[in-house]
Amino acid sequence: MLTLFVWLRLAADVFLWRNKKISAAFVLGATAVWILFELLEYHLLTLVCHILILVLAILFLWANASTFINKSPPRIPEVQLAEEPFLQIAAVLRFEINRALSVLREIASGKDLKKFLAVIAGLWFFSILGSCCNFLTLFYITFILLHTVPVLYEKYEDKVDALAEKGMIEFKKQYKVFDEKVLSKVPRGPLKTKKQV
Structure with missing residues (x-):
């Protein structure tokens, strides 16, 4: 069995x-799926049913025709999915969901x-992005970005790091101005002190 580290x-x-x-x-493959479902407006359930x-x-005709032409029928293997990979994936998903809920609780x-x-x-940005394109297109764009950005970063790492450092310095300057002009003027209630026992 392949462990999660090997899969990663x-x-x-x-x-x-x-x-x-x-x-x-x-x-x-991702491009073909996106073209099939998005541009040709084919549906997943229809595709799965047509393939099945x-x-x-083919297998039914082959099995029945094999008796007429004196050939062996097709050997269809018995397929069973292992339980361990699904349990590992479920455990990782449970951990990440709990961590996200903890962060949301802290923010709230x-x-x-x-x-x-x-x-x-961030949520506002994603809501605007969601109104511009549907989930499949967004998933496809993310998939393509995952297959291009890491390899481009690895190839041009020095130039990207230098630009990112300059951008971070500029962002900190702009945030400092925003903090002085806007955030510092937001009224805040008194902090509650914790009772010590």
């Missing part, structure tokens, strides 16, 4: 184009205004 290593190899054929196959109809019809408690404003701005 394989995913990193695909994203960083270590094996160009596999990475290209993923990108071409085709496979079952009203202790950190900066984090609250950052989350509100």
